[in-house]
Amino acid sequence: MEMLEIEDLWVDVNGREVLKGISLKIPRGETHILFGKNGSGKSTLLHTIMGFARYRVKQGRIYFQGQDITHLPTYERARLGIGLAFQRPPTLRGVKTADILRACAGDRLSFQALAAAYDFTEFLEREINYGFSGGEIKRSELLQLLAQDPALVLLDEPESGVDMENLQVVGEIISKLLQKERRRPHREKSGLIISHTGFILDYINADTGYIMLEGRLLCSGNAREILEHIKKYGYVECEKCVR
Amino acid sequence: MREVRKRAELSRDKQAPFGPDLDLRAFSRRGATRSYDPDYRSFSPEERQHLLKAGIELTDQEHAGTFFLADASVVHCSVNRPEVEVKPILTALEEYDWLRELLWSLVAVDSDKYTAQAELALDNGYFIRVRPGAQVREPVESALYLHTDRFSQHLHNVVIVEPGAQLHVITGCTAHPGVRSGLHIGVSEFFVRQGGQLTFTMIHNWAEDIHVRPRTGVLVEADGRFISNYLLFKPVKSVQTYPTVTLAGEGAVARLHSIVIAHPGSKLDMGGRVILQAPHSRAEIIARSLTTGGTSISRGHLVGLAPEIKAHLECRGLILSKEGVIHAIPELEGHVAGVDMSHEAAVGRIAQEEIEYLMARGLDEEEAVSTIVRGFLSVKIEGLPPALEEELENAIRETGKGM
Numbered sequence: 001m002e003m004l005e006i007e008d009l010w011v012d013v014n015g016r017e018v019l020k021g022i023s024l025k026i027p028r029g030e031t032h033i034l035f036g037k038n039g040s041g042k043s044t045l046l047h048t049i050m051g052f053a054r055y056r057v058k059q060g061r062i063y064f065q066g067q068d069i070t071h072l073p074t075y076e077r078a079r080l081g082i083g084l085a086f087q088r089p090p091t092l093r094g095v096k097t098a099d100i101l102r103a104c105a106g107d108r109l110s111f112q113a114l115a116a117a118y119d120f121t122e123f124l125e126r127e128i129n130y131g132f133s134g135g136e137i138k139r140s141e142l143l144q145l146l147a148q149d150p151a152l153v154l155l156d157e158p159e160s161g162v163d164m165e166n167l168q169v170v171g172e173i174i175s176k177l178l179q180k181e182r183r184r185p186h187r188e189k190s191g192l193i194i195s196h197t198g199f200i201l202d203y204i205n206a207d208t209g210y211i212m213l214e215g216r217l218l219c220s221g222n223a224r225e226i227l228e229h230i231k232k233y234g235y236v237e238c239e240k241c242v243r
Numbered sequence: 244m245r246e247v248r249k250r251a252e253l254s255r256d257k258q259a260p261f262g263p264d265l266d267l268r269a270f271s272r273r274g275a276t277r278s279y280d281p282d283y284r285s286f287s288p289e290e291r292q293h294l295l296k297a298g299i300e301l302t303d304q305e306h307a308g309t310f311f312l313a314d315a316s317v318v319h320c321s322v323n324r325p326e327v328e329v330k331p332i333l334t335a336l337e338e339y340d341w342l343r344e345l346l347w348s349l350v351a352v353d354s355d356k357y358t359a360q361a362e363l364a365l366d367n368g369y370f371i372r373v374r375p376g377a378q379v380r381e382p383v384e385s386a387l388y389l390h391t392d393r394f395s396q397h398l399h400n401v402v403i404v405e406p407g408a409q410l411h412v413i414t415g416c417t418a419h420p421g422v423r424s425g426l427h428i429g430v431s432e433f434f435v436r437q438g439g440q441l442t443f444t445m446i447h448n449w450a451e452d453i454h455v456r457p458r459t460g461v462l463v464e465a466d467g468r469f470i471s472n473y474l475l476f477k478p479v480k481s482v483q484t485y486p487t488v489t490l491a492g493e494g495a496v497a498r499l500h501s502i503v504i505a506h507p508g509s510k511l512d513m514g515g516r517v518i519l520q521a522p523h524s525r526a527e528i529i530a531r532s533l534t535t536g537g538t539s540i541s542r543g544h545l546v547g548l549a550p551e552i553k554a555h556l557e558c559r560g561l562i563l564s565k566e567g568v569i570h571a572i573p574e575l576e577g578h579v580a581g582v583d584m585s586h587e588a589a590v591g592r593i594a595q596e597e598i599e600y601l602m603a604r605g606l607d608e609e610e611a612v613s614t615i616v617r618g619f620l621s622v623k624i625e626g627l628p629p630a631l632e633e634e635l636e637n638a639i640r641e642t643g644k645g646m
């Protein structure tokens with residue numbers, strides 16, 4: 001059984017067709033990378049998998065561990081084991097980082113110990129995302145996921161706005177989230193990651209890469225090869241390919 | 244004395260600058276006579292439960308003093324600490340000649356028709372005084388109770404914190420469970436002498452058709468501190484108030500915190516003014532208002548008259564329904580160089596993305612809204628009675644459900 005299976009997914013956002021027939025499969029233990037220009041629909045795909053209200057599924061199905069979740073509310077998807085690290089999460093005034101980490105961790109683990117392990121204790125009493133730097137936002141998002149411990153990890157540009165120093169920490173947390181220290185047959189976590197730079201490939205061995213263009217998945221293949229191709233030629237070749 | 248009376252007479256029909264104008268003839272001056280109750284035996288379980296929601300615990304335990312006024316009757320008045328005095332104001336006025344000089348020194352008797360009524364037809368009120376240097380840990384609890392439907396209650400309260408003393412007064416204002424309408428006029432004048440500290444927590448828990456017109460003036464001398472917490476979670480017809488604090492001595496501090504919820508049909512017009520007269524005085528006004536359909540006007544006014552003062556005003560409103568209105572009116576007024584004054588005001592709805600952010604962490608929609616509302620209302624209130632913490636939590640849950 002696949003961790004995630006998407007069948008011919010068509011999605012509207014505010015009446016505009018954004019995803020046009022997406023199909024993909026992510027087996028247990030695999031991590032897939034989504035490349036593509038801004039506005040190609042990558043974030044829309046992640047947000048649709050998470051079930052946010054603006055994203056209206058017109059056609060197609062989403063299966064998580066064999067269960068049809070196409071119309072489940074967001075919190076039920078989260079409770080089933082899907083976790084999303086936001087690219088630009090909102091600021092919630094007055095809501096402390098500790099409150100959210102506590103909600104994520106439940107009885108599974110001590111969020112204080114988790115924060116201490118990643119040098120994040122001083123942020124616990126601060127309002128979530130208020131005045132956080134780019135790197136702090138990403139660390140906060142990833143710690144929330146570590147506390148949530150999802151089976152399917154969705155990451156929306158985890159490297160954006162992160163300085164070099166924080167980049168390594170971010171990479172290490174992602175590697176831990178996806179159990180990259182384990183050998184492939186023993187990995188239980190799967191991932192779908194949006195990346196512009198491919199930095200993440202230095203920390204995890206991605207299994208498959210996709211290029212997304214105008215709401216369609218154009219091609220799939222070895223993530224490193226795709227990245228090299230994009231670095232060399234940009235997305236121009238891809239556009240030609242569509243035509 | 245005659246002069247004060249005359250000014251009150253002349254202001255009998257004077258409209259207040261803010262809030263809906265009320266016809267005083269629509270209310271009755273015939274209140275119930277409730278007998279003195281030394282051990283609170285006359286209160287039914289239903290009444291007790293209701294009073295608890297306004298933070299009134301009906302016990303002399305763990306209180307430095309207690310005062311209970313129903314309509315115009317003093318039902319209970321006791322003191323547990325020798326350094327503290329608690330008396331009905333009418334009794335205190337008979338005992339202390341000097342008290343007359345203090346009355347109407349911080350609130351003008353001719354402010355409007357409501358202050359005029361408190362002079363012309365006074366029911367009673369409390370007089371609380373703490374001796375110099377006394378550090379009173381337990382709060383004084385006062386309860387102002389509307390017992391009769393349509394009654395117009397007229398009170399005048401005085402609190403004096405003598406030099407170096409420290410006191411917390413918790414005032415719960417509420418109405419009998421059977422009372423639907425009425426008017427509460429409460430004039431309060433607080434004097435915080437040099438190096439003293441007064442924490443004043445007021446909880447309003449009225450009913451749908453009750454109008455409330457508090458009129459408050461506070462004087463803080465050098466190095467004194469005045470901390471005010473105001474809480475209103477339940478429906479009320481209208482509340483209009485604009486407490487004014489004067490920081491008269493060097494290093495004086497005022498902090499005014501309020502949390503209000505405007506329910507459908509409620510008109511709230513809540514102000515707060517601090518006049519920073521002395522160098523190195525500091526003020527902070529923090530207001531949180533939330534509407535589930537009512538109107539909440541939140542006024543704040545900081546006046547800097549001396550150099551080296553620091554003052555901040557923070558006014559935030561959250562609209563949780565289609566009909567509600569929140570109107571934030573912050574004002575800063577600096578008269579000399581060297582003042583440091585700032586304000587922050589924000590009014591808005593809860594964004595869908597904020598709710599979804601929390602839902603992506605496994606919270607259902609109601610829990611997500613409650614978490615956001617709880618965060619919004621998280622103003623540090625020291626010494627809140629446990630029953631009120633519970634009431635606040637209930638109010639947060641209720642507003643979450645309405646979304």
